[in-house]
Amino acid sequence: MSSIQPRPSAVTERAQKWAMRRMALLRRTIAVAAMILAAPWAMAQGGPPSAPAVGVVTVERQPITEHTEFNGRIESPLRVDLVARVTAFLNERLFTAGAEVKKGDLLYRLERPPFEADLEAKQAAVAQAEAQLENANLALARAEELLRKSAGTQVAVENARAQQRSTSAQLRLAQAQLHQSQINLEYTEIRSPIDGRIGRTLVDIGNLVGPTTGTLATVVSQDPMYVTFPVPMPRALELRDRYEARGGFDAVRIRVRLPGGKTYDQVGKLNFVDISVAQDTDTIILRGTIPNPVLSPEQGGGRSVRELINAEFVTVSLEALEPRQVIAVPRAAILADQQGDYVFVVDENDVARQRRVRLGQSTPQMAAVIDGLKEGERVVVEGLQRVRPDMLVAPRPASAVARAELMP
Secondary structure (H helix, E strand, O other), rough: OOEEEEEEEEHHHHHHHHHHHHHHHHHHHHHHHHHHHHHHHHHEEEEEEOOOOEEEEEEEEEOOOEEEEEEEEEEOOOEEEEEOOEEEEEEEOOOOOOOOEEEEEEOEEOOOHHHHHHHHHHHHHHHHHHHHHHHHHHHHHHHHHHHOOOOOOHHHHHHHHHHHHHHHHHEEEEHHHHHHHHHHHHOOEEEEEOEEEEEOOOOOOOEEEEOOOOEEEEEEEEOOEEEEEEEEHHHHHHHHHHHHHHHHHEEEEEEEEEOOOOOOOOOOOEEEEOEEEEEEEEEEEEEEEEEEEEEEOHHHHHOOOOOOOOOOOEEEEEOOOOOEEEEEHHHHHOOOOEEEEEEEEEOOOEEEEEEOEEOOOOOOOOEEEEEEEOOOHHHEOOOOOOOOOOOOEEEEEOOOOHHOOOOO
């Protein structure tokens, strides 16, 4: 006798199929999640990171202008302190403080009447001496005439001649005193002895002035100006050895950077080295001249604007006239640590190698390398923050900006 199994209903079959699909979907979701969670671990363990991209330049010889900087000051070649040469009251001041003056310009006028009266008295003394000399000449002529006629004596002639000489000397004395009075009268007008710029007056009108009362005002010349700067003796000897064979003073030029950081557009010439060394600082003074033209037309009161001012503190740069060919790289390639300067050189296997270098005379954009690099090597100038020693890198030509720094 056979047994018959009951068939499941259609509803039950659909429920079983739906449960199986849900289980398969769950398994796939778990697998995907496991792959996502395992990916970082797999990359950290077995997948090396890509080499960082860096910009490189090829090391070449470039012309560089040697320069050495020192602290210095601007000085006027001529400086005159105006002092009254006669004692008198100050009557007039005929200039504007800070204005430019010309040689011979009237600046002060002192009290004149006392000196004019003295001049008139000396003129009268000269006239009197001339009359006395004329009378002495007549007396001498009469005595000599009488002697020739045997009506006079030799003693009378000699006495008349002595009187004539004495009177002549008195005339010369009176003339000298007159000349002195004329000079004193001229001294009541104080004029500028040079072309330059005059400072403020130190004595007011109405005061008694004279040779012992001090300076009335100061006039300084304006164009050209001196640039003086102390140089340590070791550096001075180095500069002498470097430029002596190239023409000495004629091999260098002077540029000036003003206190605000602006570079003065005029170029100076070195022309003097002091004859002695300062014992307290072991420095020697060098001096050059530099033009100081007027920047703007004269303003009110004869004032004009010039760039350089007497006693101004500046930075002096001694530059070679002819550039020198040196191995150079952009300043951006130079790094430094406690051991000194270094660069990253990319070898033939594209591995960045740390290389110590010794720098020479450089510019703000370009660094001259005395030792440590050869022509043709590749130096990293961009992406340095991503580079470590002995790291594989992906070199590429540096940007146009970095390459421009190597242009002469």
